[in-house]
Amino acid sequence: MGSRILSVESLSVKYRANPREIHALRDVSIGLERGSSLGVVGGSGSGKTTLCLSVMRLLPKNAVVESGRILLDGVDLLSLSEEEMRSVRGKRVSMIFQNPHTSLNPTATVEQHLLEVYELKLGMGAGEARQSAREVLREAGIDHPQDVLSKYPHQLSGGLAQRVLIALAIAQSPEVLIADEPTSALDAVATSRITSLLKKLCDRRGMSLVMVSHDLRTVLGLVDEVVVMLFGQVVERAPADRLLKRPLHPYTKLLVSAYRDVFWRGVVIRNGLPSNRGGCVFLESCPHPLDVCREASPPLFEAGCGAVRCFAYAR
Amino acid sequence: MVSARYLAKRLGSIALTVFFITLIAFFVVRVLPGDPAVALLGEDASPQELAAWRKKLGVDKPLMQQYVDWLRSLVRGDLGKSVFTGKPVIELLATRLPLTALLTIYAMALAIAISIPLGTLIAIRRGTWLAVALSSISLIGVSIPNFWLGIVLIMVFSVLLRLFPAYGFVSPLENPLRCLASLFLPALALASYAIGVLTRQVYSSVLEALSQDFVVAARSRGLPERVVLVRYVLRNALIPAVTMAAILVGYFLGGSILIETVFAIPGMGTMLLKSALSRDYYVVQGFVLVYALLFALSNFASDLLYTWLNPKVRYG
Amino acid sequence: MLVEARGLTKWYRLGGGGVVRAVDGVDLGIARGECLGLVGESGCGKTTLALLLLKLVKPTKGSVFFDGVELTKLSGRRLRRLRKRMQIVFQDPYSSLNPWMSVEQLISEPMRVHKLVHKEEIRDRVVELLESVGLSDEYLSKYPHQLSGGERQRVAIARALSTNPEFLVADEPVSNLDSVMRAQLLSLIDDLRRERGVTLLFITHDLILARALCSRIAVMYRGKLVEVCETEELFEKPLHPYTNELINSAKGVCEPAAESEVVERGCRYRPRCPHALRICEEIEPTLSEVDGRMVACHAVLT
Ligand SMILES: Nc1ncnc2c1ncn2[C@@H]1O[C@H](COP(=O)(O)OP(=O)(O)OP(=O)(O)O)[C@@H](O)[C@H]1O
Ligand SMILES: Nc1ncnc2c1ncn2[C@@H]1O[C@H](COP(=O)(O)OP(=O)(O)OP(=O)(O)O)[C@@H](O)[C@H]1O
Ligand code: SF4
Ligand SMILES: [Mg+2]
Ligand SMILES: [Mg+2]
Numbered sequence: 001m002g003s004r005i006l007s008v009e010s011l012s013v014k015y016r017a018n019p020r021e022i023h024a025l026r027d028v029s030i031g032l033e034r035g036s037s038l039g040v041v042g043g044s045g046s047g048k049t050t051l052c053l054s055v056m057r058l059l060p061k062n063a064v065v066e067s068g069r070i071l072l073d074g075v076d077l078l079s080l081s082e083e084e085m086r087s088v089r090g091k092r093v094s095m096i097f098q099n100p101h102t103s104l105n106p107t108a109t110v111e112q113h114l115l116e117v118y119e120l121k122l123g124m125g126a127g128e129a130r131q132s133a134r135e136v137l138r139e140a141g142i143d144h145p146q147d148v149l150s151k152y153p154h155q156l157s158g159g160l161a162q163r164v165l166i167a168l169a170i171a172q173s174p175e176v177l178i179a180d181e182p183t184s185a186l187d188a189v190a191t192s193r194i195t196s197l198l199k200k201l202c203d204r205r206g207m208s209l210v211m212v213s214h215d216l217r218t219v220l221g222l223v224d225e226v227v228v229m230l231f232g233q234v235v236e237r238a239p240a241d242r243l244l245k246r247p248l249h250p251y252t253k254l255l256v257s258a259y260r261d262v263f264w265r266g267v268v269i270r271n272g273l274p275s276n277r278g279g280c281v282f283l284e285s286c287p288h289p290l291d292v293c294r295e296a297s298p299p300l301f302e303a304g305c306g307a308v309r310c311f312a313y314a315r
Numbered sequence: 316m317v318s319a320r321y322l323a324k325r326l327g328s329i330a331l332t333v334f335f336i337t338l339i340a341f342f343v344v345r346v347l348p349g350d351p352a353v354a355l356l357g358e359d360a361s362p363q364e365l366a367a368w369r370k371k372l373g374v375d376k377p378l379m380q381q382y383v384d385w386l387r388s389l390v391r392g393d394l395g396k397s398v399f400t401g402k403p404v405i406e407l408l409a410t411r412l413p414l415t416a417l418l419t420i421y422a423m424a425l426a427i428a429i430s431i432p433l434g435t436l437i438a439i440r441r442g443t444w445l446a447v448a449l450s451s452i453s454l455i456g457v458s459i460p461n462f463w464l465g466i467v468l469i470m471v472f473s474v475l476l477r478l479f480p481a482y483g484f485v486s487p488l489e490n491p492l493r494c495l496a497s498l499f500l501p502a503l504a505l506a507s508y509a510i511g512v513l514t515r516q517v518y519s520s521v522l523e524a525l526s527q528d529f530v531v532a533a534r535s536r537g538l539p540e541r542v543v544l545v546r547y548v549l550r551n552a553l554i555p556a557v558t559m560a561a562i563l564v565g566y567f568l569g570g571s572i573l574i575e576t577v578f579a580i581p582g583m584g585t586m587l588l589k590s591a592l593s594r595d596y597y598v599v600q601g602f603v604l605v606y607a608l609l610f611a612l613s614n615f616a617s618d619l620l621y622t623w624l625n626p627k628v629r630y631g
Numbered sequence: 632m633l634v635e636a637r638g639l640t641k642w643y644r645l646g647g648g649g650v651v652r653a654v655d656g657v658d659l660g661i662a663r664g665e666c667l668g669l670v671g672e673s674g675c676g677k678t679t680l681a682l683l684l685l686k687l688v689k690p691t692k693g694s695v696f697f698d699g700v701e702l703t704k705l706s707g708r709r710l711r712r713l714r715k716r717m718q719i720v721f722q723d724p725y726s727s728l729n730p731w732m733s734v735e736q737l738i739s740e741p742m743r744v745h746k747l748v749h750k751e752e753i754r755d756r757v758v759e760l761l762e763s764v765g766l767s768d769e770y771l772s773k774y775p776h777q778l779s780g781g782e783r784q785r786v787a788i789a790r791a792l793s794t795n796p797e798f799l800v801a802d803e804p805v806s807n808l809d810s811v812m813r814a815q816l817l818s819l820i821d822d823l824r825r826e827r828g829v830t831l832l833f834i835t836h837d838l839i840l841a842r843a844l845c846s847r848i849a850v851m852y853r854g855k856l857v858e859v860c861e862t863e864e865l866f867e868k869p870l871h872p873y874t875n876e877l878i879n880s881a882k883g884v885c886e887p888a889a890e891s892e893v894v895e896r897g898c899r900y901r902p903r904c905p906h907a908l909r910i911c912e913e914i915e916p917t918l919s920e921v922d923g924r925m926v927a928c929h930a931v932l933t
Contacts, residue, residue: 018772043809044765044781056535060526060776089537097535098780098807102528102725107550107626116546117536152626155643155651158722159673168536181780184806185722187672187836188881214781214809258810523730526776 004071005208006032006055006093006176011068013050013059024050024063026232030210032176037202037209039219039240041255042229048212049098051229052180055210056095057085072176090121094174098181100161104153110137110164111149117171132171140167141190141197158185166194170201177202178210183218195222216259220244225306228252231281238306248308251282280311288312325618329611336607337389337600341382344591344599350374351398351594372398374596385600394604395597397590404601407586412605415575415582417487419567421495421502426509427560433510434517434556435549438525453514456507465504465577472500501578505570509563516559520552527551554624561617565610632660633798633830634684638693641679653679655854656693658918661798666824666831668845668862670838670877676854677834678722681800684832685717686710697798715745718796720804722834724783728775734761734786735771741794760789765815780807788816795827802834817844838881842866850874853899856918859925870926872904898929906930 013025024047032038040048053059055070057077070077072093077085097103104113111133118129137145140163153161162185169177179198183191195218202209213219219226220240228236228249236249247253280286280293292311300307301314352368353360369375373384388395394404433453440446456464487494524530525548533543572584579585583602590598641654653676661667669677682688684695686702695702697713705713718741721727728737738757742748748756758768764785775783784807791799801820805813821844823829835841841848841862848865850858850873858871869875894901898911910929918927926932 015777017777019769041809044785044807044812045779049779053531058531058534062777086537086539089535091537095532095535097528097532099528099723099725101723103532105529105533105547105551107554107624108546116538116542120539120542121537154627157674157678165532168532172536181807184780185673185803188838188877190673190836192880214807214813216810254811255809258814261814526730528725 003034003073004031005034005073006030006210007071008051008055009069009071011051011054011070012066013047013054014064014066015060016062016064024232025054028068028229028232028234030227030234032208032210034175035202035206035208036225037211037223039223039226040210040212040229041214041216041219041226043231043251043255044214046229047232048229049180050232052095052178052210052212055093055178056089058089090117090169090172090174092174093176093178094169094172095178096162096165096169096180096182098184100158100165100185101153101156103165104161106153109150109152110156113164113168114149114171117168121172136167136171137164139170139201140164141193142167159187159190162186163194166197170205170207173205174207176208176210178212180212181214182211183213184215191218198222216244216255228255233281233309234300234307235282235309236306237300237308238303242304242306248303248306248313249282249310250286250288250312254285280309290315325615329615332611333604333608336604337386338382340600340603340607341385342378343603344594344596345378347591347594349594351596353594385597389604394601397598398595399593404598407598408583408601408605411581411583411586414580415568415571415584418498418502418505418571418575418580418582419564421498422505422509422567422571423560423564425502426506426513426563429506430510430513431517431549431553431556434514435521435544435552437514437518438521441522450514450518453511455511456509457511459507464507465501465574468500468504469578498580501574501580504577505567505574508570509560509566512563513556513560516556517552520555521548524548524552554621557624558617558621561613561620564613564616568606568609568613632696633663633698634661634832635659635696636680636684636693637696639680639683639690639695640692641676641683641688642691652854654683654690657854657856659849659856659859661830661832663830664824664828665847666821666833666845668841668848669832669834669851670836670841670848671851672877673836675851677851678802680851681719681802681832681834685714685719685800687719715747715794716796717798717800718791718794719800720784720787720791720802722802722806724780724787724807725775727787728783728790730775732774733771734766734773734775734778737775737786738790738793741790745794747794756793757789760793761786763792763819764789765812781809781812784808785812785816788819792823796829798830798832799823800832800834803836804833805840806835820844838877850877853893855899855927856925857900857927859918861924864924870921870924870931871900871928872906872930873900876903900928904930908933 008028008030011025011028012023015022015024028047028051030038030040040051042048050059050063054065055077059065065078072088077088080088114133114136115126115129118124118132119126124132133149134145137148142148142160142163148156148160148164156164162182166182182198183194186194198209198211199222201207209223211219211223220243223240226238226240226243227234228251230251236247236252238248243252244256247256278297279295280289280298283289283293286293290311298309298311298314300309303313350369351372351374352365356364356368366375373381385395394408396403397407430453433449437446437450530543530547533547571582572587575582575584576588583605587599587602590602636657636659639654639657643651643653657680669680671677679688683690686695690703697717700713702710702713732740735754735757738760739753742753742756757771761768761770766782766785770782775786778786784804788804804820805816808816817840820831824831833841833845845862848860848862849856850871852873858865858869858874865874866878869878893899896915897913898904898907898916901907901911904911908929914929916927916929916932918925919932921931
């Protein structure tokens, strides 16, 4: 504990696209202590996946990192060569993706996926690799690996496919695991199994975890600290146990009320970046904006052991 | 999994196709003006002589009768005899087919060997000058008729540069290496269209595969780029390309007729043209039938390949 | 009944010669204008059942009736005419969206195919649909790979709504959305039912969602329906032990049960069941009526 394993400093990323550029990340900073866990929640399209891909250096070609640093154990990943980065991926930082079905090669069996990692990345022989594949599947909560090994991705249900992806992600024993909505395809039982599995894996292996989810329930039970994202900005940072009890930013408040009541007909959020320039990104949907909110974009104000990007709080 | 029922259905439909082809093969040559007796004896032969020969060749009977007779002998495996040389058509096929097959396979090998790397390269380097240049070159093949390209190739490579022999086909039995060298230009000319089509196909499916989540996921495991490209991108992208290649074999059969003539290769095509000109009915019918059969089989093979390569179809 | 399934069965053959009984003899009716929830754990066959109901996969056995017409026997033009009246939001919004089509093309395609809207009006209608799922018209020219997970899901919903279907199957339609956006879309779906009388099959693994949205719920376990019942009754007094397990785990009351092996004979829930009787080892219970509710469990039936 104590030292920072991963920190993202003032990262800005934009996508070149029609009809105009999209600032997917704007001055985003997050920090992850060794052995701890960080939750990232936020609206659909707020830049969570972009943040994860930036750390992996796997952004699509039309993305541009405008500024910022991504430090893994003090080394800026953005300065590494592609070759060096390849040895970081999977071995030191690995990632689980949002969509389990499309993240597996449709022409390869589960076993081929796993063997490839063990043989090519860890240099194991065929027998050892096969043995490890079984073990890691079991570790990922698949009780009967032999039923799954010979299957193709389209033969797996969403839940099973996601567990296979988790197995693939932990196969090389990474120090940091980035999970981008790992449970959105799973049922309640499997979700609680996967979250407790992730927790167990992190504890046992000393792995640090970045957990992205839109579901407050899955995140809050699992992580130590949470950041809330909106339109590419971090709008609030808080210890997990405080967020539900006392959300500070008006957007977080919305998230929490809608989480408590699924039918809550509150404010309608329009996506795409808000049309005003310079002002607060949440202005159009904010229930109680101030005059200053129209003129300037609020900075992150310190708030207890967290922070919040809202002028109303600062008053 | 390919079920027995599916196979039976496909084979049935091939049989039906072949039946229609026999109709076409038979009647088309007969619609052409002139007849074998005239071709054999010359314009100024006497009517009695001509009639006698017609009788001898069996072309004086009513058309339907002739057709049925031909079908009958087909079923017995007898394709008839050449009017001129008197040789059985089967024997002619046996000497000519291997060469045409060699040319077709050669052209296909060239097409695949060129278009897969080319299409992949264009997709990976998309947006660069190199990609634009390469893709325009690959389009040449689609837009120029292949016999014309053949003539251009002869001019450039053999007459100007003297790299390959222009004519002077060498039999594979004599000297296999020189045979391949002598067939290089014809095979290239024949493959040109397929190279264009396949390159585009490979390009677009590689491009699609490159943006798929599973490619990003594979990179996130730090797999070497070569592995990602071969196992993730190409393995998925080549399914449609390989399927299309099998269909193109059928196209090659047609193209080879002209190419063989331009390059003076003693294959099925030259024989077919010669026989058509001299109204050598049985040779033409027999050859057209064999072409059609090969064409149907290549389509069938393409379907099987697609099923076999694609696990989603294989295990429905 | 707008949609009715009789003895619907789908077995998938596996590479090694094994068979997955994804859906195994399902009888189910969906009344016009109702919202039926289909719940059950991952892999129990919910998606397969939905695909069967719309004839998107061929059943191994059994039949489906839509508005009195046997769907499983139709093909060609008559099938297409009926298809216009039903839509599905696929569970996996990426592979169901053609990567070569822009958002505008994707959403307008069903309208074009079925020639429902005048050419000039299509664009306005697309923008309107986009806005109803919380996306601005900036998204018109985007392609699926340029969208975030939740945005793809919303495009898939907009596309399904474009033809004003009578019957809408929504397969985990909000699984990738944050709570604010989810609330917004659930209200949208609920309004469709209230105002336009759309019949809904809502597939979810989230019981809280099903409870909020659906008037009736069907519980599925390993390819079979084990309980079908009015929502409130189901939550007040679940009859089938599996329903009970689901409700408790949604509340976080009990530890999730360990996965159990597939049984050859008798009740398929038996290895996990706390109330198993002798008869459960021998005979498979069928869905039968008890106090006006449908349940398949020997312990309840006897
Ligand atoms: N390749 C791309 N080209 C252009 N725009 C993109 C691209 N990828 C993402 N975007 C846009 O960037 C923004 C952030 O996307 P991102 O995928 O990071 O969101 P997210 O927070 O993961 O959302 P979700 O919870 O819905 O998955 C979105 O508005 C999206 O439309
Ligand atoms: N094309 C297929 N080939 C073989 N097996 C399949 C196929 N599609 C589905 N299955 C199997 O059928 C069963 C039911 O799958 P289905 O996708 O219907 O489940 P589900 O209830 O929708 O699960 P989830 O909640 O994870 O989406 C699973 O065991 C799955 O592995
Ligand atoms: S800064 Fe102003 S507009 Fe933005 S959330 Fe706070 S009060 Fe609302
Ligand atoms: Mg995302
Ligand atoms: Mg499903």
